[in-house]
Amino acid sequence: MGDVFKALADPTRRTILDELADRDDQTLFELCSRLVMKHQLDSTRQAISQHLDVLEAAGLIEVRREGRYKFHSINRGPLEHIVDRWLDRP
Amino acid sequence: MGDVFKALADPTRRTILDELADRDDQTLFELCSRLVMKHQLDSTRQAISQHLDVLEAAGLIEVRREGRYKFHSINRGPLEHIVDRWLDRP
């Protein structure tokens, strides 16, 4: 199991989460083009793919295969209470 | 201004925040000994000092000088809403 904080440490990965929060169930190519268009990112497909691996290992995204496509969705679970250890809220 | 997520990416820094959440207003030496005692950490003074610099740059701790002492306290402000961009809660 990957480290959620380490996964969030990279700005590109946070932008990927932004994009997936806006639109679920995107393929790698979809993500790449939308990251270029909307977020002014110009990473290669392989770079994005590796970021997705890190995010998946941290449990921050979930994956669904269908034929040659692989759809990625955000999983907000790990985000819910990661900072609660330092906060005094219920 | 430092990156809050990057500051949180290191386990030692998170432990430092744990310790400061438990007891505010600690000097560097106090922190070092308590990290050894309570958290099984054995980092050097310089290592801890550099971690404190990162945490301060990220706004996660605040500092108060008094003579030759420097007191460190946790600042929970930056922690409050860092994940809200991906969550749909009020």
Place this chain on the structure above:
DNA sequence: ATGATAGGCAAGTAGTTACTTGCATGTCAA
């Protein structure tokens, strides 16, 4: 003043991380 204490500065090192590069696998449409 002198020594002890608390902390600061900075260069160097080992390990990690993001990214690239090139090729391979798997799926589908024609």
Place this chain on the structure above:
DNA sequence: TTGACATGCAAGTAACTACTTGCCTATCAT
């Protein structure tokens, strides 16, 4: 089956990060 498309794998590189090491400054008690 063939070619195009979507993704996977893996070795290499450049930059970064945590940590060390050695010395320096500042404050205080005696």
